[in-house]
Amino acid sequence: MTTAKPKTSDVSPRVWQRMLSGRRLDLLDPSPLDIEIADIAHGLARVARWNGQTHGTHIFSVAQHTLLVEAVMRAHAPRIDRRVRLAALLHDAPEYVVGDMISPFKAVIGGSYKAVEHRLLAAIHIRFGLPPQLDDALERQIKAADMGAAYLEATALAGFTKAEAKRLFGNDPGLPEATRLDYLTPWSAGKAAKRFLARFEMLQD
Numbered sequence: 001m002t003t004a005k006p007k008t009s010d011v012s013p014r015v016w017q018r019m020l021s022g023r024r025l026d027l028l029d030p031s032p033l034d035i036e037i038a039d040i041a042h043g044l045a046r047v048a049r050w051n052g053q054t055h056g057t058h059i060f061s062v063a064q065h066t067l068l069v070e071a072v073m074r075a076h077a078p079r080i081d082r083r084v085r086l087a088a089l090l091h092d093a094p095e096y097v098v099g100d101m102i103s104p105f106k107a108v109i110g111g112s113y114k115a116v117e118h119r120l121l122a123a124i125h126i127r128f129g130l131p132p133q134l135d136d137a138l139e140r141q142i143k144a145a146d147m148g149a150a151y152l153e154a155t156a157l158a159g160f161t162k163a164e165a166k167r168l169f170g171n172d173p174g175l176p177e178a179t180r181l182d183y184l185t186p187w188s189a190g191k192a193a194k195r196f197l198a199r200f201e202m203l204q205d
Helices: 037-044 062-076 082-089 103-109 111-127 136-156 162-169 177-183 189-204
Strands: 016-018 024-026
Touching: 037 062, 037 189, 062 082, 062 136, 062 177, 062 189, 082 136, 082 189, 136 162, 136 177
Parallel strands: none
Antiparallel strands: 016 024
């Protein structure tokens, strides 16, 4: 007697992703214990900002973007606490699992994406000693640096005019030219992951 195979509708959908570290991360109930910084660095270095619509031999990765955001914050507030800078570095960390969905598409699909993203970010914060939810003042500070980085990326890499970028993202954050040249030259995935990890380790010390 043969056993009938379950119908597709009877099988629960898989809601976890296996990482190269061997961890299995549940997207609906992410555990801080299943989060490894090496997985985050590896994933973010391979996720393209701007849906890949940028100039350069390499993609401009989310890993490189987060380093740029932290550099903008550091330039504007050099005495700011390292834990705040760590939160800035990790502000897009959930994208190592869910990818970098561009803002127009987030607006189309609504709140379900944000709910998953918020749960992942809370677990990441707990894993690395940050509060699950940052206070509003810190959120605004990170968002300002994020918008400044977006202005630079838009004008240097993604084909936006300065007027268009200013309307969408605000003012040029005014980074030194050498810093701009470094952070706005797209790196290889290996270099982006290595520099992300190095910055993370410095901010953890």
